[in-house]
Amino acid sequence: MHLIDWILVAAVLILVFSIGALTQRYMRSVADFMSGGRVAGRYLLAVSKGEMMAGAVVFAALFEIVARAGFTWTWWSWINIPVSLFVAVTGFVIYRYRETRAMTLAQFFEIRYSKKFRVFTGILGFCAGIVNFGIIPVIGARFITSFVGLPPVVELFGLEIGTHLLVMAVLLSTTLFLTLVGGQITVMVTDCIEGILSQMLYLIIIFALLWMFDWSQIMEAIGDRPPGESMINPFDSLKVQDFNLWYVLMAAFVSVYGTMAWQNQSAYNSSGLTPHENRMGNILGRWREFGKQALVFLLTMCALTFLMHPDFASEALQVQNELSMIPGEKAQDQMRIPMAVSHMLPIGIKGAFCAVLIMGIFGGDSTHLHSWGSLFVQDVLVPLRKKPFSPKDHIKTLRRSILGVAVFVFIFGACFPQTEFIAMWWAITMAIYVGGAGAVIIGGLYWKKGTTEGAWAALLTGSGLAVGGIIARLFLKDAFPLNGMQVSFFSSLIAVALYIIVSLLTCKEDFNMERMLHRGKYEKILEATGDTTLQHQEFAKKGILARILNFNEHFTKGDKWITTGLFAWSMMWFTIFIIGSLWNLIAPWPNEVWKTFWHITGIGIPVFMSFVTAIWFTWGGTRDIIALFRRLKVENVNDLDNGTVVGHQNLDEAISQTDISPKS
Numbered sequence: 001m002h003l004i005d006w007i008l009v010a011a012v013l014i015l016v017f018s019i020g021a022l023t024q025r026y027m028r029s030v031a032d033f034m035s036g037g038r039v040a041g042r043y044l045l046a047v048s049k050g051e052m053m054a055g056a057v058v059f060a061a062l063f064e065i066v067a068r069a070g071f072t073w074t075w076w077s078w079i080n081i082p083v084s085l086f087v088a089v090t091g092f093v094i095y096r097y098r099e100t101r102a103m104t105l106a107q108f109f110e111i112r113y114s115k116k117f118r119v120f121t122g123i124l125g126f127c128a129g130i131v132n133f134g135i136i137p138v139i140g141a142r143f144i145t146s147f148v149g150l151p152p153v154v155e156l157f158g159l160e161i162g163t164h165l166l167v168m169a170v171l172l173s174t175t176l177f178l179t180l181v182g183g184q185i186t187v188m189v190t191d192c193i194e195g196i197l198s199q200m201l202y203l204i205i206i207f208a209l210l211w212m213f214d215w216s217q218i219m220e221a222i223g224d225r226p227p228g229e230s231m232i233n234p235f236d237s238l239k240v241q242d243f244n245l246w247y248v249l250m251a252a253f254v255s256v257y258g259t260m261a262w263q264n265q266s267a268y269n270s271s272g273l274t275p276h277e278n279r280m281g282n283i284l285g286r287w288r289e290f291g292k293q294a295l296v297f298l299l300t301m302c303a304l305t306f307l308m309h310p311d312f313a314s315e316a317l318q319v320q321n322e323l324s325m326i327p328g329e330k331a332q333d334q335m336r337i338p339m340a341v342s343h344m345l346p347i348g349i350k351g352a353f354c355a356v357l358i359m360g361i362f363g364g365d366s367t368h369l370h371s372w373g374s375l376f377v378q379d380v381l382v383p384l385r386k387k388p389f390s391p392k393d394h395i396k397t398l399r400r401s402i403l404g405v406a407v408f409v410f411i412f413g414a415c416f417p418q419t420e421f422i423a424m425w426w427a428i429t430m431a432i433y434v435g436g437a438g439a440v441i442i443g444g445l446y447w448k449k450g451t452t453e454g455a456w457a458a459l460l461t462g463s464g465l466a467v468g469g470i471i472a473r474l475f476l477k478d479a480f481p482l483n484g485m486q487v488s489f490f491s492s493l494i495a496v497a498l499y500i501i502v503s504l505l506t507c508k509e510d511f512n513m514e515r516m517l518h519r520g521k522y523e524k525i526l527e528a529t530g531d532t533t534l535q536h537q538e539f540a541k542k543g544i545l546a547r548i549l550n551f552n553e554h555f556t557k558g559d560k561w562i563t564t565g566l567f568a569w570s571m572m573w574f575t576i577f578i579i580g581s582l583w584n585l586i587a588p589w590p591n592e593v594w595k596t597f598w599h600i601t602g603i604g605i606p607v608f609m610s611f612v613t614a615i616w617f618t619w620g621g622t623r624d625i626i627a628l629f630r631r632l633k634v635e636n637v638n639d640l641d642n643g644t645v646v647g648h649q650n651l652d653e654a655i656s657q658t659d660i661s662p663k664s
Helices: 002-025 030-038 042-054 056-071 072-090 094-102 106-110 115-133 136-148 163-212 217-223 243-258 263-270 275-307 310-323 329-344 350-382 391-415 422-446 452-479 485-507 518-530 544-549 556-588 591-634 649-654
Strands: 153-156 159-162
Touching: 002 163, 002 350, 002 591, 030 163, 030 263, 030 350, 030 391, 030 591, 042 056, 042 163, 042 263, 042 275, 042 350, 042 591, 056 072, 056 136, 056 275, 056 329, 056 350, 072 243, 072 275, 072 544, 072 556, 072 591, 094 263, 094 275, 094 422, 094 518, 106 115, 106 263, 106 350, 106 422, 115 136, 115 350, 115 391, 115 422, 115 452, 136 163, 136 329, 136 350, 136 391, 136 485, 153 163, 159 163, 163 263, 163 275, 163 391, 163 591, 217 591, 243 485, 263 350, 275 310, 275 329, 275 556, 275 591, 310 329, 310 452, 350 391, 422 452, 422 485, 452 591, 452 649, 544 556
Parallel strands: none
Antiparallel strands: 153 159
16 A cells, blocks of 8 residues: 555544543443443444444455345345334334343343343353354455455465465454453444444445446456346345345344344444434434445446456456455455455555545444453353452453453454354354344343243254254265354244243242333333433324334434335335336336446445435434443443342342332
8 A cells, every 4th residue: 555545544543442441430330331331322332333344354245245135235235124123113123122231132031031041141152252253353354455466375484374364363452451441432422423433434435436447347357247146136146145035034034033132232222312312323324235236336336347347457367466465266256356455556545445444444344343252251250159249340240241352353253264154154154143142132132932942942942953054064065054143043933933832831930020020110120220212102193104113102203204205215116116116017128228237326325325324324423422421421420330130130129129019
C-alpha cells in the first residue's frame, strides 16, 4: 500500500483507540463489564452489533457466496422476507429474553430449567463457540496479508513463518486490549464508532468503483455462464452448488429457529435500556444492513470483472501468479477475490477499504472474545462455585477467561486445516449448539409446559447429530451427501419434535411464566432491584397494521414510522419476487432484461440506501453514545446483579423479594 493509504488507516485506528481508552472509567461493576450496565440505546445497539458483520472474514464469506451465485442469491433470498420480517418487528425471542433480566442464555436456562442444564449448555455453547470462532482471526489475517501485499512467508530466527500468523498475532493482541479495558462498554462504544466511520468510507469506495468499472464490462464478465449456473437469471441457476434456492430456504428456517441462540453477540441481548430498545435496535439493524449490500456486490462483481474481462488481462495474470504462492487450494480460493480487490483499488481508496476491514476485525473479534470468554465464567464457573466471587475477583476472572480464548483461537487458527466454505463451517459448528438450543429457547420462553427433560432430549439429540455431521464431513468429505446447512436443518427438526413429545410426557405442573417475565404482580420485584425500566407492555388492540406489527404503548410516532417503513420496504421486495417469479414461469425474461433489473435493484437502489443510512446512523449512533455515558454516570451499582441464580430467580431478585413469590 502507498504511504497515503497507511496514513488513512492509522488516523482511523488512533481515533478508535483513543475513544476506547476513555471508556474504562465508566466500568464499575460486573453488570457493566457483562452487559454495559443495561443502558444502551437502540442506535448504539444497531450500529455496534452490525459492525461485527463488517470484518475481513465476513467479506471473505460473502465474496465466496456472491462469486459463486451472483445476483441470483439475492433473488432467492427474497422468498424469506416475511419470515425475517416477523422476527424483526415482533421482537421474537429477543423481547421476552430481555424481560427475564438474564445476562447470558445459560443463566436463563437455569431460571427456566435447572442448574445442571445451565452448566452443560454453558460448556457445550462455549466449546462450539470457540471452534466456530477459531477460523475467523486466521482468515482475517490472510485477507489483510494478501490485501496489503505482504510476502506469504517471512524468516524469523532462522525459521520460515507464515506472515499471516504474525499479522493474526498483532490483530488479536490489539483486539484483546480493547476487550479487556472496559468489557461490553468499551466493545459497544468502539464498535459503534467503527461502524459510523465504516459507513462513511463505504460511500467513498462505492463511488470509486462506479467510476472505475462500466456496467457493460461487468455483464460481459459474468454473463457468459454454463446452462443452469447463471449469475444473473435466477431461473437458470438451479445447478449452482451449495448456495442455491435450497440453501436459502434452509438458512431461513435455521435463522428463525436459532433466533438469539448463537451467543457470539450474547452481551447485546441484555444491554438494551428496555426490551423495547432491544426490539427497536433489531429493527434498525435491518435498515442499516441495506446500506452494506451495494458495497459487497460491487466489490465482488468488479473483482470478477478484473479477473475475467480481457481489458484487465495483464493485471489478472499478476493476481494469479501471487495466488499460486499461497499454500493450500482452499486458502487460494478464499483469497482470490480479496487479492483482486487489492490490485484493482487505487491509492487512497485501498487505504479506505483496509481501514474498513481492520475496524471490522476489531469489531467482530472483540465481540467474540467478550462473548465466549464471559460465557465460560458466567455459565460454568459461577454456578459451580460454592462461594460467590467478589466483584473485583469476578471481573479479574472474566478478563483471564477472555485471554484464554484469544490464546486458543490463535493456536487453533494456526493448526487447523480448513476444508469447508466459511459459511458452511459456520453453519455446521453453530449446529453443535443451536441444533438443540433453538427448541429449548423458544419453548422455554413461550410454552409453560416445556420441561427440563424435554430440554435435555432436544439439546443432546440436536447437538449429537451435528457433531456426527462434522465428523462425517471431515472424513468422508464430498462422499457425505449432506453439506453443513443440511446437517443443521435436519438436526433442528428432530430436536423440535423431541422437545414437544418429551415435555408433554413429563410435564406435571405448568411453569410460572409470569414470575420469570416479571409480569403482573411480579413487576413489584423490579422496583427492589432498581430495574424500573423493565415493564410489561400491553399491545395495541385497534388497527390491523398495529396488530400485525405488534405496536404497544411504548411505540412513539417515530417508532411506528420506522417499523412500518421496514415492513413496507421489505414487502415491496417480496411482492417483486412473487410477481417476477410468476411472470418468468409464463414468459421468461431474456438476459438483457435481467441485466437492467440488477443494475437498478442490485446496484442503484442499494447505493442510494448506503447514502441514506450513513447520515441516519451517524446521527443516531453519536446521540446514543453520549446518552450511554450520561446514564452510566448516574447508574446505581448493584453488586448482586452478577449472573447468580437462586430458586429459579436472579440473585438480586431472590434477596429483594419478600412475600411476592409463590412456589414455581
